[in-house]
Amino acid sequence: MMSNQNKIPQATAKRLPLYYRFLNNLHIKGKSRVSSKELSEAMKVDSATIRRDFSYFGALGKKGYGYNVEYLLGFFRKTLDQDENTPVALIGVGNLGTAFLNYNFTKNNNTKIEVAFDADKRKVGKSIGDIEVHHIEDMEQNLGDISVAILTVPVSEAQNITDRLIKAGVTGILNFTPARITVPESVRVHHIDLAVELQSLVYFMKHYPLENEE
Amino acid sequence: MMSNQNKIPQATAKRLPLYYRFLNNLHIKGKSRVSSKELSEAMKVDSATIRRDFSYFGALGKKGYGYNVEYLLGFFRKTLDQDENTPVALIGVGNLGTAFLNYNFTKNNNTKIEVAFDADKRKVGKSIGDIEVHHIEDMEQNLGDISVAILTVPVSEAQNITDRLIKAGVTGILNFTPARITVPESVRVHHIDLAVELQSLVYFMKHYPLENEE
């Protein structure tokens, strides 16, 4: 699958999954046509931004009409590789990890947690949300060729586990620990820091009383 | 508390809680001095960006020396209002909600979940992580003057609960549902969409093979 490196801006790329899911919902609801204005209102993204984002992929709409939902959806399905499934490993079956195991990512999505690991022997062997928990010691043997990991371990373990993951061939990590892990250039990390997000919200509430963003 | 509206860029504001936590950790470790270069390596933020960010608040460092950890920490403590505690309500005690109740936000942080709500009568009356769960019907009576809510309800309930929260005086919502909720201008919403984050990571892995960001 040719890496479609025609300079889609990162900001645009981050919105694609949102667009995809929303179009999918429209399709399920039986809507066959949609305008950038409607999309804008529903997704809270400026309509010009939506048109601009779509335009990076070519002329997907029709003037005076809008976008054909099915066509657009099919287009994004291909673009986002929704046909091939992406297996994911979850490391750390604590509260947050358990929540993800029960969370049905596959719903509108090509990603599925296939295997989980934890250091607590009492959790090993059990299945949570249909996913078997292995011991963290056996991680390398049970990872297979999975290249995406969700990291929900204690912060003290984060770097150590990261190093092992990378050695085992993982090239993408969704990091929920507060640790800013160090990885080679070739590995992509997205951080989601829940405490920071909450604190950031509070800061914005106090200091930016009226505007709205993101 | 004067709203310090001296045009701190949003991108900077979003990084402040990260800076704060990191400085706090340094302080705990007994480090008294730090340079933008060290901070950069640890937090994976360009050192010029760090210096620029700090400079919006004035000259906080010393040339040839760096920053005094304690001073900087004290400064950010004030800036981020870490002295006053911010009470938070959690709506929806499912998997994700439960994880948050057990998550100790207060650790490095001025925020604390004070009360939780759920529609499931079996959960009502119990305490999880020391926080009592009330029935969602009694939300308005038990919110007190809380103005921040974490929303972890099913997507179908999101808008409805949001409307009630706003009517009850909530002005900031951390929304974990996939719904892009509609709120008045005066209410701030931050979305964290876990499925989108995961999918976005996968997209970047496939299409932006070498670069690194955020």
Next chain:
DNA sequence: TACTTGTCGTGAAATTATTCACTTATTCAT
């Protein structure tokens, strides 16, 4: 057919954010 309306796609402008690179002040070693 002719007119009106809707809506895309996009150049250009505006805004926002990042990064370079240099000046200046300070520290540290000798």
Next chain:
DNA sequence: ATGAATAAGTGAATAATTTCACGACAAGTA
């Protein structure tokens, strides 16, 4: 005391992103 090394702060350049606003064309209507 002196010189070398360090590192902040910042003007200016660059990059990235958003937004405006309009031309062009399709769809619907009379």
